[in-house]
Amino acid sequence: SPPLPIYTQEEVAKHHSSAKGVWVTYKGGVYDITEFVSLHPGGDKILLAAGGALEPFWALYAVHNQEHVLEMLSQYKVGELREEDRTLDSSSLDPYAKDPPRHPVLRVNSQKPFNAEPPTEILTDNFITPSAFFFKRNHLPVPQVDPSTYQLKIQGLPGGTVSLSLEDLKSRFPKYIVTATLQCAGNRRSEMNQVKQVKGLNWGIAAISNATWAGPRLRDVLLYAGYKSGGKAQHVHFEGLDKDVTGTSYGASIPLGKALSEEGDVILAYEMNGEDLPADHGFPVRVVVPGIVGARNVKWLDKIVLSEVESSSHWQQNDYKGFSPGTDWDTVDFKSAPAIQELPVQSAITWPAEGAVLDHSLGEVTVKGYAWSGGGREIVRVDVSLDGGKTWQVAKLQGREGEALDLSPPPGRAWAWKLWELSAPLPSGTQELEIICKAVDSSYNVQPDSMAPIWNLRGVLSNAWHRVKVKISE
Ligand code: HEM
Ligand code: MTE
Ligand code: MO
Incomplete structure (x- = not known):
């Protein structure tokens, strides 16, 4: 077969969108993957590589280190990258190329710079957050x-x-x-x-x-x-x-x-x-x-x-x-305004998740979450409501695994969160619950009941009562 055309990095870079076609480079080859984008098992993340090199992305998503992935790619080859441009793959242009690999379970808010949080449902499964899941x-x-x-x-x-x-x-x-x-x-x-x-x-x-x-x-x-x-x-x-x-x-x-x-x-x-x-x-x-x-x-x-x-x-x-x-x-x-230092009292419900369907025949629900306050103020109580705030019950606080709560830290040095849970009978005669939690710290600081009065343009200090709506199945 005749030799494939030679392209410059500049030409490749022009093909960086579905409208202009999607080209990528890999080990000196140029690939037109426009048709493949919608077929990609990893979704439209693939567009991040448009106009540039695949290597740094594949270094991040090691799932691509397989024979069948390379075979797939080879079908789309349209040319060779000019020799001088081969060192200019994005691993030398991209300042994030040397970022470490991360656990794929993280919920990514931004890839570059990297910002991610663990899935809510695992956040409070352990008093200590494993480093790989730490936000x-x-x-x-x-x-x-x-x-x-x-x-x-x-x-x-x-x-x-x-x-x-x-x-x-x-x-x-x-x-x-x-x-x-x-x-x-x-x-x-x-x-x-x-x-x-x-x-x-x-x-x-x-x-x-x-x-x-x-x-x-x-x-x-x-x-x-x-x-x-x-x-x-x-x-x-x-x-x-x-x-x-x-x-x-x-x-x-x-x-x-x-x-x-x-x-x-x-x-x-x-x-x-x-x-x-x-x-x-x-x-x-x-x-x-x-x-x-x-x-x-x-x-x-x-x-x-x-x-x-x-x-x-x-x-x-x-x-x-x-x-x-x-x-x-x-x-x-x-x-x-002063720079934020100590944070206000905070709590949130990690289980059940918004929109979850609870099985009525179980008769009971266990609500779980975290609570923490800044400045070393200890969490002294978490109140939970299953009816949108009409009635309240006190959650059971947990310190470190196996640690009795009377072994609490010295006053003013409560640096760690408290996990909490509340098991309560599922109310009958209703198909929807609004679950709410709110915490109290050792200075008797409480959380505000809603977000609107504490809204601020940067969206910081967001600590209103946390509300989760769930359904009950018959
Ligand atoms: C998954 C192919 C480019 C992100 C996959 C899988 C294939 C594939 C076959 C499934 C692998 C398996 O589960 O065995 C390709 C090809 C690419 C390409 C041929 C280039 C032409 C990219 C790029 C990114 C990316 C540039 C990121 C910017 C991902 C992710 C997954 C994935 C995140 C995992 C999805 C999941 O497990 O849910 N890709 N990929 N891929 N790809 Fe790609
Ligand atoms: N320190 C450096 N050098 N660079 C950063 O971007 N981010 C800060 C802080 N320290 C940051 C930093 C912010 S805003 C937060 S919330 C914490 O690190 C996050 O720490 P973590 O990534 O270990 O969870
Ligand atoms: Mo932050």
């Missing part, structure tokens, strides 16, 4: 960090910059183990979106997870690096190794008092659930700031800076703040 919230590509040359820099202290290797962090300080829940400020944003459109990832109820973290206390590291009281610093900045195209890294800050407090339990974690931190969660070191919004728990930690002022990072100054429902994008003044 992932990245703003940028996952940086590649060599643990043998890693240096954490600490600046803003009288003695100048102090650098610590990973080995230093492991060997020079006592290792603390802290079980702490992280929640993204945007958890449950999708419910706020139903009131009125907000800007942000459409998180369900699972942008929250609970893990065991281990590493030195930030307090000990700061004292080692020469911190002395009486200085002017009031904030601790954290900078990540993840950078955007302009070279700006992810950053945030917390009050110095939280960092120094012996009861604050802020650690520089190098372990998550007993293993090295996974790439997505900040390998080799992240700061874990228990009780504080996820955004300040900076991953891939590069630098710690003590300062008189808060971090100037976009994510500290112009994002992760709460506003009135009356504030819109034309009137918002980000300087007028």
Whole structure:
């Protein structure tokens, strides 16, 4: 057969939609897969590769590493990629190409950067969330960090910059183990979106997870690096190794008092659930700031800076703040609101799911969920209603597996969520239930009953009563 035509990457890139045809490259070959798109067992995700290389996607979805997949592809070959363009596959162009593989069970809100939450029905099956299922919230590509040359820099202290290797962090300080829940400020944003459109990832109820973290206390590291009281610093900045195209890294800050407090339990974690931190969660070191919004728990930690002022990072100054429902994008003044630190009391129903059909003959329903509050405030009660809020019952709280609840954490240091459940007879004479949960924390803070009065343009702090409608079969 005659040799196939040679195409440039530029020509291939023009075929990037169903309208213009869908071309892809693979190992130097050019393929017109327009006809295959609708036949693809993996759905229209395949269009992400349109105009570019398949390799990085197939690295992500290893299911393609099979003979029959290659045979399928070979039917669509239309040409060869010009020699000079072969190095320009998207693995060298795509800043996300080196992101780690992820578990396919995750509900992906955004692929690049990677943002995903575990399916609701497995979220509360265990007090500790396995790392693979722990929600992932990245703003940028996952940086590649060599643990043998890693240096954490600490600046803003009288003695100048102090650098610590990973080995230093492991060997020079006592290792603390802290079980702490992280929640993204945007958890449950999708419910706020139903009131009125907000800007942000459409998180369900699972942008929250609970893990065991281990590493030195930030307090000990700061004292080692020469911190002395009486200085002017009031904030601790954290900078990540993840950078955007302009070279700006992810950053945030917390009050110095939280960092120094012996009861604050802020650690520089190098372990998550007993293993090295996974790439997505900040390998080799992240700061874990228990009780504080996820955004300040900076991953891939590069630098710690003590300062008189808060971090100037976009994510500290112009994002992760709460506003009135009356504030819109034309009137918002980000300087007028404080950065979110401690989060408000939260709870949600993980079982049954919205729209589930409960079998009437079982006679009973077991409702399950999680509850958590920021600032170390312990969850003291969860109320559950099966009739849209007319009557309420108190759920049974569960701490760690096998742990009696009277072994609760010291006051003000309840960093981990409480799972809860309530078993109750199915009401008769009704075909639909509206199940509601609401939690109370140790300061007697409660959740608002609806989203509209707490609606805000970024869809953060979404903590109204969680409502789930289910049907009862006859
Ligand atoms: C699944 C073919 C491109 C994402 C599959 C399967 C085949 C296939 C045969 C089923 C494999 C099995 O279960 O044994 C192809 C071919 C492609 C292509 C021939 C290129 C011409 C892509 C691209 C993406 C993608 C570019 C992502 C951007 C997926 C996913 C699945 C899948 C996520 C798994 C779906 C699931 O398990 O539910 N593909 N694929 N595929 N593909 Fe592709
Ligand atoms: N740290 C860095 N360096 N880069 C990031 O994008 N995202 C933050 C925070 N730390 C982020 C980061 C946000 S908004 C959240 S909610 C948590 O990490 C999520 O942590 P996780 O991915 O381990 O669940
Ligand atoms: Mo977040």
